[in-house]
Amino acid sequence: MRSSLLMSMVAAAGAFVATCFAGQPATPEPVKARPLVVGFSQVGAESAWRTAETKSIKDEAAKRGVTLRFSDAQGRQAAQVNALRSFITQKVDAIILAPVVETGWEPVLREAKQAKIPVILVDRGVKVGDESLYATLIASDFVEEGRMAGEWLAQKTGGKAKIVELQGTTGAAPAIDRQKGFAEAISKHPEMKIVRSQDGRFERAKGKEVMQSFLKALGKDGITAVYAHNDDMALGAIQAIEEAGLKPGQDIVIISIDAVKGAFEAMIDGKLNATVECNPLLGPAAFDAAEKAVKGETLPKFIKQQDRLFEQHEAAEAIKTREY
Numbered sequence: 001m002r003s004s005l006l007m008s009m010v011a012a013a014g015a016f017v018a019t020c021f022a023g024q025p026a027t028p029e030p031v032k033a034r035p036l037v038v039g040f041s042q043v044g045a046e047s048a049w050r051t052a053e054t055k056s057i058k059d060e061a062a063k064r065g066v067t068l069r070f071s072d073a074q075g076r077q078a079a080q081v082n083a084l085r086s087f088i089t090q091k092v093d094a095i096i097l098a099p100v101v102e103t104g105w106e107p108v109l110r111e112a113k114q115a116k117i118p119v120i121l122v123d124r125g126v127k128v129g130d131e132s133l134y135a136t137l138i139a140s141d142f143v144e145e146g147r148m149a150g151e152w153l154a155q156k157t158g159g160k161a162k163i164v165e166l167q168g169t170t171g172a173a174p175a176i177d178r179q180k181g182f183a184e185a186i187s188k189h190p191e192m193k194i195v196r197s198q199d200g201r202f203e204r205a206k207g208k209e210v211m212q213s214f215l216k217a218l219g220k221d222g223i224t225a226v227y228a229h230n231d232d233m234a235l236g237a238i239q240a241i242e243e244a245g246l247k248p249g250q251d252i253v254i255i256s257i258d259a260v261k262g263a264f265e266a267m268i269d270g271k272l273n274a275t276v277e278c279n280p281l282l283g284p285a286a287f288d289a290a291e292k293a294v295k296g297e298t299l300p301k302f303i304k305q306q307d308r309l310f311e312q313h314e315a316a317e318a319i320k321t322r323e324y
């Protein structure tokens with residue numbers, strides 16, 4: 001009697017469970033992750049460095065199956081703001097931004113935050129009152145780069161130099177910080193003076209034009225060293241120096257920043273003395289960050305890239321494995 005009661009209870013429970021789960025699979029299907037859609041607002045194509053950065057981000061997106069919406073602002077902040085607004089309207093999953101200048105980003109970054117779209121800054125930082133407006137900044141320490149260049153030049157010249165400075169785009173983080181780091185380093189050497197300093201927009205043609213005007217104003221003996229905020233401007237300056245009948249790398253010591261292939265070629269030719277590396281291959285780190293931010297993970301506010309300095313005697317070997 002007791003065992004038949006027990007059996008009918010087990011049967012009833014079985015029937016109940018079967019009814020509850022009727023039509024449902026035993027184990028739920030895993031939710032398929034949809035490929036990300038990411039907007040990338042790039043400054044422009046002013047330098048070999050910038051082209052390498054764009055390629056790194058495009059290649060990495062393709063490798064990960066990310067749909068990339070790419071916008072080239074041709075050096076204009078207004079175009080970058082418009083691109084960001086368009087990405088927000090398109091409801092992208094994340095935005096990668098390489099900001100042309102440091103200021104003026106608060107309103108559009110607030111719009112992205114309201115739309116719950118994380119913004120990953122690459123290569124250049126922004127000045128905002130509220131750091132939660134961006135997820136992270138993946139970049140080099142530009143002050144340190146400037147400092148490395150200044151210390152190297154002090155050593156090379158024995159602490160005595162009449163320097164002309166070719167600055168990057170006015171208002172851009174690398175222009176501000178590379179100037180600061182360099183000034184800090186040479187301030188320890190009273191006989192090192194910056195005799196002229198001007199914006200060369202990170203472009204080779206503009207670098208050449210500015211160097212021509214420096215040579216015209218100061219004469220051949222008025223300049224003993226060039227500090228260029230990037231390699232492209234240094235390569236332009238080299239042309240101007242040669243056209244003025246001087247030997248770049250000998251009559252005038254030249255140091256710049258980026259370490260692109262063209263700089264290594266110029267060092268092999270003895271025309272450029274040194275270059276400080278600034279890594280443009282930020283694609284992998286940018287998409288790692290974007291994927292984490294989309295999942296709601298908190299990222300460090302600054303993901304620093306390691307840089308080093310290359311001199312002429314290292315150029316022939318280093319160029320063999322140079323990716324950009």
Ligand code: AHR
Pocket residue numbers: 046047048049050123124174202229230231257258278
């Ligand atoms: O922000 C990085 C700088 O921008 C690079 O040094 C320069 O070449 C570029 O255009």
